Amino acid sequence: MKKKYLTYLAIVAGLVLVFYTYMGGFAEVNVTKGVSSQVLMAGKYYEGNTEADELGKIYQQVGKAVEDKQLVGDLAGIYYNNPGKDSKTIKAFIGVAVQDTTSLPVGFTVRVVPAGQPVLKGELDASITIAPKRIYSALFDYAEEHNLTLQEFYVERFPEGKPAVIEVALAPR
Numbered sequence: 001m002k003k004k005y006l007t008y009l010a011i012v013a014g015l016v017l018v019f020y021t022y023m024g025g026f027a028e029v030n031v032t033k034g035v036s037s038q039v040l041m042a043g044k045y046y047e048g049n050t051e052a053d054e055l056g057k058i059y060q061q062v063g064k065a066v067e068d069k070q071l072v073g074d075l076a077g078i079y080y081n082n083p084g085k086d087s088k089t090i091k092a093f094i095g096v097a098v099q100d101t102t103s104l105p106v107g108f109t110v111r112v113v114p115a116g117q118p119v120l121k122g123e124l125d126a127s128i129t130i131a132p133k134r135i136y137s138a139l140f141d142y143a144e145e146h147n148l149t150l151q152e153f154y155v156e157r158f159p160e161g162k163p164a165v166i167e168v169a170l171a172p173r
Helices: 002-022 053-067 131-145
Strands: 030-035 039-049 073-079 089-098 109-113 118-124 150-158 164-170
Touching (some): 030 131, 039 053, 039 073, 118 131, 131 150, 131 164
Antiparallel strands (some): 030 118, 118 164, 150 164
16 A cells, blocks of 8 residues: 555656646746846736735736737736745736737726846746746845845746746846
């Protein structure tokens, strides 16, 4: 009986590893210093508890706008506080990086990420469920190793079929 249990456990562990690999869990995060590009983002602002129903509703509204082709572009977000900290409060603009801002769904607004700002950029070819945590970890480690100070301004983009990208504004020296 014990040998059978260990065999099943080994099979399940193997399947989990295969799935994690498929999702990009072992892919390497590419971290570089650079400057931001202008991003037009259509979406909704949220400030509050990370576990609130309202936050989930905003994600659903953004997803529906993309699904219904009211917004065309990459899923994206701007975070005005550190999403990696153990805080239960978030300040974020959740939306879609778009090219055209002339026709927005009701209740959506536009935010502009300015070009030319110094940033630390992380890229990872992985699932949206895995990428943010891995990229943030790599960005914070890189900043610490290279004695860089980060601002509380984070821009996430999740283009379809391309690596996820997170840019963190660098504080002036």
